[in-house]
Amino acid sequence: MTTRKTPNMTKIRQATLDVITVAGHPLSANEVLARILLPCNPATIYRSLHYLEGKGYAHSFVLHCAEHGTERYYMATTPENHHHHWFHCEQCHRFIDLGDCSLAPLIQEYQEKLGIQVTRDTLYLTGICATCQN
Amino acid sequence: MTTRKTPNMTKIRQATLDVITVAGHPLSANEVLARILLPCNPATIYRSLHYLEGKGYAHSFVLHCAEHGTERYYMATTPENHHHHWFHCEQCHRFIDLGDCSLAPLIQEYQEKLGIQVTRDTLYLTGICATCQN
DNA sequence: CCGAATTTGCAAATGACTTGCATTTAACAA
């Protein structure tokens, strides 16, 4: 058997994590690329985000917005590891934090009633934010 | 001014609607293409699904599944026009109907608290269905 | 510093979906 080296938190990976942590809301790969300080290839950003998600430092969901199309958005995992849901404004494209996921009881109910094992829930709302309504 | 003709429910559009109606659960464009009886070009299926959604005969959501990737899934609008949410099994890729959307109170709460206008909610669960758990 | 394993850059590939354009179909007035 070969000794396997521990994958490293490289500069780029750390910088990627810093970007999504500082942002405080979901960012697409392109947005991370635009904000990262180190010179970096797009492919590396994707790989970096995969790495972070695999390690549990980040999580993501796929959101579709008419103007930006379908993209995966990443956010840093919170210390408590609670997952949040988000509202996305179709006008200014800002995200608003809807707070901790409150679907646990609902999911539990579905699991019991249908015998399913829920691994993941995806919920997001879209519409117009307060500011954009004038 | 020119007189505009009413867009038509063509054979292909009707056949597309039939396919998603009979299925009773969300189908991707490719699945529709595989099930439609008429000879038909993929691009026409996409256009057809857009048409149906625009007319309110169908609605859709974007779902990501590790194996099938990110795709838009369409279902026929129910007579009552209630929208349902779905569970998708990551193993057998079947959908299980979770019933009418029960997020209205939650959404109402968010709208009032945050001043947002929610246009659309996307919620789906993924995991392993009862059958696939053995 | 050395050699092996991991990362990264770069370019090409992928896959869902869209679009331009020529052709076919269908609405409808004559």
Next chain:
DNA sequence: TTGTTAAATGCAAGTCATTTGCAAATTCGG
């Protein structure tokens, strides 16, 4: 029924987020 014309479709090329193959660069352990 028929001619005129808008709308629908087929086909091929384009778009765009994301992935992947491979060679060069970096890093870890000794």
